[in-house]
Amino acid sequence: MNADPFRCISWPVQPPLPADALVLAPMVSLSHRALRELILRFGGMDLAFTEMASAGALVSESPYDAWYLDAEPEPAKTILQFYTTKPGRLAEALAMVADKPVFGVDINFGCAAPHIKRAGGGAAWMREPEKARDLVALARAAWPRNLSAKLRIGPEEDYGALRDFAQGLIEAGIDFLTLHPRLEDEKFRRKSRWDYVGRLAAELPVPVLGNGDVRSFSDWTRRRTEAAPAGVMLGREAVRRPWIFALLRGREASPDFALEVKLRDTAFDFLDLLEARLPADMHLTRARKFFFYYADNATYAHHLRWKLQNAPDLPAMRTILDAYFEEVPQDRVRLERD
Ligand SMILES: Cc1cc2nc3c(=O)[nH]c(=O)nc-3n(C[C@H](O)[C@H](O)[C@H](O)COP(=O)(O)O)c2cc1C
Known part of the structure; x- marks a missing residue:
C-alpha cells in the first residue's frame, strides 16, 4: 500500500x-x-x-x-x-x-x-x-x-x-x-x-x-x-x-576543450525556430529581444544591434544579418574557450 x-x-x-x-x-x-x-x-x-x-x-x-x-x-x-x-x-x-x-x-x-x-x-x-x-x-x-x-x-x-x-x-x-x-x-x-x-x-x-x-x-x-x-x-x-x-x-x-561556433548560422537557425515554434505575432518582439543579447558576439556589436532592433520584420533581419556577415566574414565562425 x-x-x-x-x-x-x-x-x-x-x-x-x-x-x-x-x-x-x-x-x-x-x-x-x-x-x-x-x-x-x-x-x-x-x-x-x-x-x-x-x-x-x-x-x-x-x-x-x-x-x-x-x-x-x-x-x-x-x-x-x-x-x-x-x-x-x-x-x-x-x-x-x-x-x-x-x-x-x-x-x-x-x-x-x-x-x-x-x-x-x-x-x-x-x-x-x-x-x-x-x-x-x-x-x-x-x-x-x-x-x-x-x-x-x-x-x-x-x-x-x-x-x-x-x-x-x-x-x-x-x-x-x-x-x-x-x-x-x-x-x-x-x-x-x-x-x-x-x-x-x-x-x-x-x-x-x-x-x-x-x-x-x-x-x-x-x-x-x-x-x-x-x-x-x-x-x-x-x-x-x-x-x-x-x-x-x-x-x-577537458581543460583543452574549445568549441567552434558558427555565429551566422546560429542566428539564422534561431529565426527559423522562432517561425516554426511561436505564433506570428510573437516573432518580431522575441527576435528583437534575442538579438539584443546575441549581437554582443559581433565585432561591431553596437552597429548590428541597432540595425536589428529597428528591423520591421524577420525577412529584414535576415537581410541585415546577411549583409553584416558579408562585410565582416571573420565573425562567421568563432572558437570559444571560456
Ligand atoms: C529579460 C529578462 C526577463 C526575465 N524574466 C524573468 C522571469 O520571467 N522570471 C524570473 O524569475 N526571473 C526573470 N528574470 C531574471 C532571470 O531569471 C535571472 O534571475 C537574472 O537574469 C540573473 O541571471 P543572469 O545574470 O544569468 O542573467 C529575467 C531577466 C531578464 C534579463
Whole structure:
C-alpha cells in the first residue's frame, strides 16, 4: 500500500534535481521553446525554466499563456514558472497544467516589475512571509510533483529574514529553490551577492540553485567553489551564447576543450525556430529581444544591434544579418574557450 495514492496514480517517481545542475533561467520573451531547441542543438542543459506565466491570465484563458507554458521539446527537463497575485488563482492554474509531463512548477517570488509588485505578485510576496507560506501550502496541495521557488534577497540586506522566509516555504512544501542574490529593486549594474547563495546552500535542508552574472567557465568554477550550490542557473549568457552549457561541460571534461561556433548560422537557425515554434505575432518582439543579447558576439556589436532592433520584420533581419556577415566574414565562425 502506498501512503500517498495521489502521487502513485500517475507519477510514481519524483525525479530528483540532477546533480550539479546547469539550468536555463526563466526570462520573459526569451525562455521559450525556440531558445530551448537552439540550445539543444549544442547539447542542451539539465533543466530549463519557462518564462513566467500569469496564473490569473491562464485561468482567464488569455491566448498567450499556452505558448509561455509550451514545455516541448523536453518536457521532462522543463519547469513551468508562474507568478500570481492570488493563491486561489495559482491552485486553479496548477489544475490546468496537471497533465503536462514536466519536471516541475516554480513560483516566482523575485519579479520586481512595478505593475506586478503593485498588484501583489513576484517580489511583493517576500514582504509577506506568512502569506507566501500559505501560498506554497496551497500550491503543494494542488501539485504533487516538484515544486520550487525563485527568490531575490528581499527588500533589504537581511540574511536572517531571507533564511526565515525560505525556511517557511520549505516547511510549506517546496522541494528546492533558486536564489538570484540581488535586492528587490536592484538592477543588473549591481553585482549579485553570491555569499548569500553560499550561506543558504549550507544552511537549508533543500537544494539551493545559485543564479546571477555567470558568464563563463571561470565564473562557473569560481561560484561553485565559493558557494557550493546544488546547481547554477544562467540567464542572459544563455541568450548571448546559446552554446554556453556545452562549453561549460566541455571545459569541465577537458581543460583543452574549445568549441567552434558558427555565429551566422546560429542566428539564422534561431529565426527559423522562432517561425516554426511561436505564433506570428510573437516573432518580431522575441527576435528583437534575442538579438539584443546575441549581437554582443559581433565585432561591431553596437552597429548590428541597432540595425536589428529597428528591423520591421524577420525577412529584414535576415537581410541585415546577411549583409553584416558579408562585410565582416571573420565573425562567421568563432572558437570559444571560456
Ligand atoms: C529579460 C529578462 C526577463 C526575465 N524574466 C524573468 C522571469 O520571467 N522570471 C524570473 O524569475 N526571473 C526573470 N528574470 C531574471 C532571470 O531569471 C535571472 O534571475 C537574472 O537574469 C540573473 O541571471 P543572469 O545574470 O544569468 O542573467 C529575467 C531577466 C531578464 C534579463
